[in-house]
Amino acid sequence: MxxxxxxxxxxxxxxxxxxxxxxxxxxxxxxxxxxxxxxxxxxxxxxxxxxxxxxxxxxxxxxxxxxxxxxxxxxxxxxxxxxxxxxxxxxxxxxxxxxxxxxxxxxxxxxxxxxxxxxxxxxxxxxxxxxxxxxxxxxxxxxxxxxxxxxxxxxxxxxxxxxxxxxxxxxxxxxxxxxxxxxxxxxxxxxxxxxxxxxxxxxxxxxxxxxxxxxxxxxxxxxxxxxxxxxxxxxxxxxxxxxxxxxxxxxxxxxxxxxxxxxHFHLYEVYRAINKQTQDFKLHFADDVENFTSYPMGTLLATDGDLEYRVEREGEALIFPNAKVAIGQRAMLMVIPKDVSKQLI
Incomplete structure (x- = not known):
């Protein structure tokens, strides 16, 4: 059948x-x-x-x-x-x-x-x-x-x-x-x-x-x-x-x-991963913010209880932000531009 x-x-x-x-x-x-x-x-x-x-x-x-x-x-x-x-x-x-x-x-x-x-x-x-x-x-x-x-x-x-x-x-x-x-x-x-x-x-x-x-x-x-x-x-x-x-x-x-x-490419590498540690994790930007958005140095990105996550590097951009993930899982990646010209075959 x-x-x-x-x-x-x-x-x-x-x-x-x-x-x-x-x-x-x-x-x-x-x-x-x-x-x-x-x-x-x-x-x-x-x-x-x-x-x-x-x-x-x-x-x-x-x-x-x-x-x-x-x-x-x-x-x-x-x-x-x-x-x-x-x-x-x-x-x-x-x-x-x-x-x-x-x-x-x-x-x-x-x-x-x-x-x-x-x-x-x-x-x-x-x-x-x-x-x-x-x-x-x-x-x-x-x-x-x-x-x-x-x-x-x-x-x-x-x-x-x-x-x-x-x-x-x-x-x-x-x-x-x-x-x-x-x-x-x-x-x-x-x-x-x-x-x-x-x-x-x-x-x-x-x-x-x-x-x-x-x-x-x-x-x-x-x-x-x-x-x-x-x-x-x-x-x-x-x-x-x-x-x-x-x-x-x-x-x-x-x-x-x-x-x-x-x-012809926009190539990035992960600078850091921000993991959700408590139920109090909160993102401090609008829900409709696009992937690869950048903010000025020092901008508050997220809080998790007493922890604060701020922009640490020029050109740092966010990707995959999701406050609803389970505790212990990745809530956001921060990425920076990458030059790979010497690391390709």
Whole structure:
């Protein structure tokens, strides 16, 4: 029944949302020879007959209310299943948190994007659906990458939209590489997706992209494509270039990328993370302040009980401010411009 539904409609998103707690595995072959495997709800793998050297993972819906990336990935899957898009590379598509998508909420119980690299199993006796899903998603990523042999290029693009607007509408988070150089080719690819603002992380993290990068050596990114909107309210023309570039990567029709030029990018590194320590944590700026906003030296940014957080450096900008996170979690990052010209390959 699953196979026939997917052959008829290509609507894997509808199938996933109708079965948020699980989906029986199945496999079949499209008329063009592409092998299709459904591993779970929101987890579908494709292997074309003569595939290239890239193992690509596209993930979306890790936060359930970030709908534009879900629509982008759902349309790609539909076009593959209905024969409109002919793959040239192996592909795994992950719809991260179907239960939260159904609720129209960022999460059901816990932030899924803080539970990878084993964080799903930390905290004695803490069990919930997001922790189980994080563990399962780690397993599916490992399974996909380990199924192919030989010299392979591994990629994971985890697509999001942000809670608030941004001075730069689209930006990417490049996970901490533990001293390894950043890759020009990946920055060039991001630019082709109209993503020219990149935050270079300086510490290990519990995010999905860091897990794929650190555990599997993948070129992995968290990519923020704009601001959160409900289904049906996204202006998909704003994401057209991103979707077009992803499709070109999947079909091996990507045009030669322009040479890397630092002048075309806004590159930042994390200067400090501000974590919420008490329930009294409070941000001292408007709720609609955009990501990458800067303030004068000494400006009060947040208080947490008796603690005060003020601007410490010229050019310091804020990103991902969220006073509603759980105690102990990151409530805001402060970033500064970064020159990477000597740290690229």
């Amino acid at each position: 699953i196979e026939q539904q997917l052959r008829d409609t290509g609507d894997f998103l509808a199938l996933t949302l109708a079965n948020p707690d699980g989906l029986s595995p199945c496999h079949f072959t499209l008329d063009n020879g592409t092998a299709v495997e459904v591993w779970d709800t929101g987890v579908i793998a494709f292997q074309p007959v003569n595939y290239g050297t890239k193992d690509i993972i596209l993930s979306c819906g890790v936060h359930g209310n970030e709908t534009a990336p879900i629509e982008i990935c759902a349309e790609i899957v539909k076009d593959i299943l209905t024969g409109k898009l002919l793959l040239a590379e192996r592909l795994l598509v992950l719809i991260g948190n179907p239960a939260a998508i159904n609720l129209g909420k960022r999460e059901v119980t816990e932030n899924l994007n803080r539970l990878f690299s084993g964080h799903h199993s930390k905290g004695a006796g803490v069990i919930n659906a997001e922790r189980k899903r994080a563990k399962d998603l780690e397993h599916y990523v490992s399974r996909f990458y380990q199924q192919s042999e030989g010299e392979r290029q591994r990629y994971l693009y985890d697509l999001h939209t942000a809670i608030r607007g941004s001075r730069f509408e689209k930006f990417a988070v490049y996970p901490f590489l533990h001293g390894k150089p950043w890759r020009k080719q990946q920055l060039q690819f991001l630019a082709a997706c109209e993503v020219t603002t990149v935050l270079l992380m300086q510490t290990a993290a519990s995010t999905f992209s860091y897990y794929a990068s650190n555990t599997h050596g993948a070129d992995a990114f968290t990519i923020e494509l704009g601001k959160v909107q409900p289904f049906g309210q996204n202006d998909m023309t704003r994401f057209a270039k991103t979707a077009q570039t992803l499709r070109a990567l999947l079909t091996a029709t990507l045009a030669e990328l322009p040479p890397f030029s630092a002048a």
